[in-house]
Amino acid sequence: MELSRPSGPVGGFPPKTAAGFLLMDSALRPVSFNAAAVEILSYPDKLANLTHSDVLLATKIRSNLVSRQARGESPFVTEFQSGRRRYYCRAFSVDSCAKDPSYPSIAVLLERGPCGVAPLLGVSQQFNLTQREQEVLKHLVQGLTGKAIANRMNISPNTVKAFLRMIMIKMGVSSRSEVVIKIIMTQRQ
Numbered sequence: 001m002e003l004s005r006p007s008g009p010v011g012g013f014p015p016k017t018a019a020g021f022l023l024m025d026s027a028l029r030p031v032s033f034n035a036a037a038v039e040i041l042s043y044p045d046k047l048a049n050l051t052h053s054d055v056l057l058a059t060k061i062r063s064n065l066v067s068r069q070a071r072g073e074s075p076f077v078t079e080f081q082s083g084r085r086r087y088y089c090r091a092f093s094v095d096s097c098a099k100d101p102s103y104p105s106i107a108v109l110l111e112r113g114p115c116g117v118a119p120l121l122g123v124s125q126q127f128n129l130t131q132r133e134q135e136v137l138k139h140l141v142q143g144l145t146g147k148a149i150a151n152r153m154n155i156s157p158n159t160v161k162a163f164l165r166m167i168m169i170k171m172g173v174s175s176r177s178e179v180v181i182k183i184i185m186t187q188r189q
Contacts, residue, residue: 021033024061079142093106120138124137133167
């Protein structure tokens, strides 16, 4: 008897997704992962045998996901390129009572960014944005909240609000959604 996968979250099956998922131990060695994570990290190579790919995957994790200039809490990059696709990387600490260092301690979610991620350099130059304003704008386009932006940039939420106000003034808009619309409209010109 063959099981077929339903199209949605019916019958206890999760919906099919292109998101990659990794569970790693404290030494950043993969403990568990899905096929999408292997595809994303090994592109353009194809790893035929998932059971023996953890050594190569550990190498790819260190070369693609670990930030060279780790600041703040997470040693991981927030986004990276795989082929022509851009992915967002979100890392989560997994709390455990186990003292075994090989027990999963980090979960990483790799999500594909929207097609045609805004080339923010041109927008930043057009509206004369500072480096920090550009950084806030990048996080805003990724869909992060003000609090999440503050955590990523290691600044207060009020400072994020101040940066967003300056961005809106420079772009001549009055809301966060108008900022995104202005970026899209600027790209089409």
